[in-house]
Each structure stands twice: as structure tokens, then as C-alpha cells.
Amino acid sequence: MTGTFEELIASSTPVIIDFSAEWCVPCKKITPILSQLVDDLDEEISIIKIDIDKNPALRKKYNITAVPTLIAFKKGKQKWRHTGMITLAKAKQAIREIW
Numbered sequence: 001m002t003g004t005f006e007e008l009i010a011s012s013t014p015v016i017i018d019f020s021a022e023w024c025v026p027c028k029k030i031t032p033i034l035s036q037l038v039d040d041l042d043e044e045i046s047i048i049k050i051d052i053d054k055n056p057a058l059r060k061k062y063n064i065t066a067v068p069t070l071i072a073f074k075k076g077k078q079k080w081r082h083t084g085m086i087t088l089a090k091a092k093q094a095i096r097e098i099w
Contacts, residue, residue: 005058008048010076014099018049019059019069026085027068034070037091043099072098 009015018034020027034047052059052067062071065083072080072095079098082091 005050006076008046009073011046012075014043014045014072014074014079014095016045016047016095017062017071017073018047019052019062019064019071020049020067021052024067030068030070030085033086033088033091036088037095040088040092041095043095045095045099074099 009017016034016037018027018030020030031049038045038047050058052064058064062069067083068085069083070081070086070091071078080094082094086094
């Protein structure tokens with residue numbers, strides 16, 4: 001996916017924004033879970049990783065106070081938010097409930 005952040009979250013394709021940081025160990029551990037989530041879901045979904053240290057404006061706009069923080073958007077609307085680690089099963093359940 002290419003485009004501005006606002007264009008990406010406004011897409012008809014559901015998007016999960018993974019707010020993370022290079023120094024964050026849980027952020028590294030959640031990456032394979034998110035990859036598996038995309039592989040396992042029948043619906044098309046995109047994952048976009050945002051480094052909060054390189055994107056302080058987005059960090060402030062979405063009030064990111066801890067990482068990892070996941071925010072799911074569909075057609076520009078925030079549908080779900082989760083901070084901290086999450087299991088694959090819980091992530092699937094949450095996404096299926098909002099899609």
C-alpha cells in the first residue's frame with residue numbers, strides 16, 4: 001500500500017496500524033502474530049507499522065502512550081484499539097467482531 005497515512009486508513013481495505021518502536025521488545029514479538037493474522041483471515045486486511053519515535057505527530061494525534069498499540073481502521077473510522085501483547089486467537093476474535 002502506498003499513499004498518505006490518511007489515504008491508507010480511509011481505504012475500503014481494513015487496516016491495522018501497529019504503533020511500535022525499535023527499542024520495544026514486545027513490538028518485535030507481536031510482528032509474527034500480526035503476519036499470521038493476515039495469513040489466517042479470509043478477509044483482505046493490511047498491517048502498517050508506524051515507529052512512534054520517527055512519527056511523533058501520529059503518536060500525539062492517536063494518543064499513543066505505550067507500545068505496541070494496535071488500532072484498526074475501516075473506511076477511515078477507528079473500529080478497535082489494543083495496547084500491549086495480544087494472542088493470535090484474541091486478535092482474530094477482535095477483528096472478526098468488527099469486520
